[in-house]
Amino acid sequence: MTSWPMLRPAPLATALWAAAALVGATPALATDFPVTQSQRDTAQKVAQAGVPLSELAPDAPDSYTVKKGDTLWAISTLFLKSPWRWPELWGMNQDQISNPHLIYPGQHLVLVKVDGRARLELAQQVTGPDGTVKLTPRARVQQLGDDGIPAIPMNLIEPFLNEAVVLDSDSLAAAPRVAATQEGRALLSRGDLAYVRGSLPNQQGDYRVFRSAKPLRDPVTKEVLGYEAAYVGTVEFLRPGSPAAGKTLEVPATFLVKQVRQEVNTGDRLAPVPPRSFGSFVPHAPNRAFDGRVIAVYGEAVNAGKNQIVSINKGSQDGMERGHVLALWRTGQEVRDTTTPQGRPEAIRLPDEQHGKLLVFQTFRRVSYALILSVQQPASAGDRFSQP
Template sequence: MSRRIRFALTTGGAVAAAQLALALAAPAAHAANYPVTPEQRSIAARTAETGIPVSELVPNAPDTYTVRPRDTLWDISAMFIKSPWRWPELWGMNLEQVRNPHLIYPGQVLVLDTSDGRARLRLGRRVDGGGPLGDARLSPRVRSEAVALDGISSIPFNLIEPFLNEAVIFETNELSAAPRIVAAQEGRVMLSRGDIAYVRGELGGQREYRIFRTPRALKDPTTNEVLGYEATYVGSSEYVRQGETRTGADGKPEIVPATFTVTSIRQEAGIGDRLAPVPPRDYSNYAPHAPAAPMDGRIVSIYGDALTAGQNQIVALNKGARDGIERGHVLALWRSGSSVLDRTDGGRERIRLPDERHGVLFVFRVFDRMSYALIMQVQEPVKPGDRFTQP
């Protein structure tokens, strides 16, 4: 039996209407922070006309859903469709009402319409439960309630935000020539937050610097080629006073290092640790989408000291911008098939079982030859050498 569910803005009148108005007429400057690719727009346009087959819905897809403050497009997509990264379909079902998928706000109610055998999501406009899409009757009551000014994000941004500065792959071993900590206040060997560090090396005009330990080479699991260098993030520091070269009491040149303050710490900093400028912060949204072309690669390493990784952990991939990887790409994780003996014919021949898909990756940072991805879903521990493809 088909179903057509209609809903209304939650009673609270002016607040709910204001939220809907924000979604329909958000400032262009706000929307510009959330890019939509031509491919995604094309997909959305097609689904806006036809919807998607009901067979693509999850079995328990809700008839209506009220958007909550900590929701993401990934979360909402997963409630309605089997592949949560297919957010353009979710947006396409709203194309006439929500011009940009990122301008969906807490408090709005999504309605699932499957009346013609195709699935679409709509925003409702009633509060009195009468005829379809009629005029809302708004109560003149005054009600105080916080109104969300920012649209929901695509994915749980808090999971990747700490790694935007910390997880870095250098194309070459450039940190070997970077400014270095040469001494600490009062002769200390290890430094904590608030300690003074003395630094030698070529410094730019920046005020904030990250502190890294000696980098390690990351090699392709298949070719053994060095793809980049990953340095362990130690903490951050702030430039206080420039160094100089002056004449000593004996008439010889004296080198005075620059002065820094350690402002935050992940682990104690030490003599010999290297400094790199803090890059500009990029808080733009991350729109999940599948690669346009086939993709086949391997996990290079687990970020940190772990040997295996699970959900919400970070992994490094052996594919980067030159291979067509983009920020926002969703990739499928595969478990290698086991080698077993065929005992059914008496020959005890060894065979290889097929690989099985068991997880989903979300790419959030891309370098030339490598990238970092967040494990969004996984059934078994992920380890270096595991395979990924397009979803």
Template sequence: MAQTLFDTVSRKLTWTAIACSLLAGPVLSQNFPVTEQQRATAKQVAQNGVPLSELGPDAPQSYTVKPGDTLWDISGMFLKNPWHWPELWGMNLSDIKNPHLIYPGQMLDLDTSNGRARLSLRTGGADADLPTVRVSPRTRIENLKASALPTLKSHLIEPFLAEPMIVDELGLSAAARIVATQDGRVLLSRGDRAYARGNAGYELQDEPAKKQQMFRVFRNATPLKDPVSGEVLGYEAQYIGKALLARSESSQESVAADGKNRTDIVPATIDIVDAKEEMRVGDRLLPEPPPQLQSYVPRAPTSPIEARIVSIYGSAVVNAAQNQVVSLNRGSRDGIESGHVLAIMTDGARLVDKTDAKLTPLKLPDERNGLLMVFRTFEKVSYALVLDITQGVKVGDRLINPR
């Protein structure tokens, strides 16, 4: 290994091989979620193949993975139901050990012989056009996660991983608030200084273990009500920016004009470091949670789920379109997990049978309108991305397990 590092070597290697050969140990940061059930399904399919009836009508005989592709795109290209990604993985299990580690440049070949479908990597297909790499005596590290295909186009959901905040009544009442601005300004933007207070027991204080304490600023905490039961599931706070705690909240002893001692409350000092829109007195602050790096595994829930759409996030329109985010009336307490794919159902119309002299009332069957995937969960509420749609999605639409 040491000889390889310090000798000049000229040969064709994949970027993955280069990264692995130069790291001192195994890559432990690649923690992609693959459940035992999904692994078992993949192994079974690896042995038996996929029935031709499960293939998409336009499944290509071969495909070269391109930058910008997603696992959802490729699954939908080969299979009728994209959330059946374990079947796609199982079709090439001998070549691709982890379904998340698929890279641009790899060529996938579809074999439909013997009435079953199998997918494999073409030998030499991806490596043939790779450049010759000369390794010099220094360590190089290639970020494998950055080049592997994501499940979905990340820019569609990344803002919503930080922006929407669901709080309960206690969290809402305990949230700190902006109480004053510097120089009496009405509106605040990035670079401005302001003053904030927490409620009793929730004062804004420095935490010794942290070098900087960041807060999210929000307003207009809107109650989210279950469209069926009317229960308030939580309060959705509108994200408007970030603030950095500069000085803690404190108190100061002084002597009043009448000679009596008094205790003055000195609010905490905050600096606005990011502003999605202008802030003002009364806006609320919540501590910035630690970053959550997730890899989403599209899959159908293992148990029956029936949910309703509660709201369309950040939009005044009545109907949600493809790639918009909606909230659901089910959360972690109901078994909802990130990656769950649900079918969107449109209620069948109620009408009168005009061909019947008795004018019998009818209820047409509910029809599937599209699919969505959950990407963030709270206790009672979840956020999901609309993946594909036939017509607009509206509040109250029913969601069930995909078939």
């Protein structure tokens, strides 16, 4: 009769590092997400200490098995009141492991509580006492692939990494433009040809297509912080045009429409597709105070819920960086107090209430884009945010 294997916790960082070492691998074999210096500092200090029990979520489970589709943020949310304190919970030690993103589906996590503190550890199977099933504590020898769980759901933000663009000035007005369409069509879809006039920086490859940029104004000062270009689609360069010469008319360059978010039209502007950028999206709290506002909900919506995108009025020049977790606040309503001793109602304003979390995933000079991680009420332009 086969007995059920027992589980013994093993330090998470140590076990993962050992698995990599046994196959001659390094953490770089997994997806290379940079680790910030502040995360390393935190990890170094608390690699063995963990977090105080008071920081655990009220219903934190004693154990959890990682599933496909999990994220670092979601798992940390199960265990912590403040998920951005994940380096402390996971006990990351930069001397043992240089990349914390080596958590894989199927791994069993155990919440260990010792001396008023808690940390997550990997559980490994051990030998049964009757000898019918011999299992010893060991690291599973396997190649570390690229299927480790991400920090956040990348599918939610990946389309915006190249599509959401904020320009410091309305430079699209001088960009190459779609001057004519195949057979005079009003709108172009995938597989149609577009004819483009203007100076093309690249005579090959793909270009993004944008519609007229709209100004992003600070909700408080009304100053224009940048120009948001509406993404239309992607076109591929097919052949160059030729300039006008004497009585010979100009021939525009030819492009093939590859993909569309909305149909391409004459007057749309082109910009080269930049290299894909998947920098660090590791959730962490800012190391400085922020007090800003939501500029707008991305797209045509007025209000935004969980997993939608908003623009905010702080950018890289303000110290905003990818991965920053921000608290979202609802402005307190103005109400009338009818309980005054004089019997005359008085106007008062209720305090602001925190009602959500944002994760910054793309920064520009004065504007950033953020994913709504959680929200109790729909977010809208003018909502305040701060450090959590």
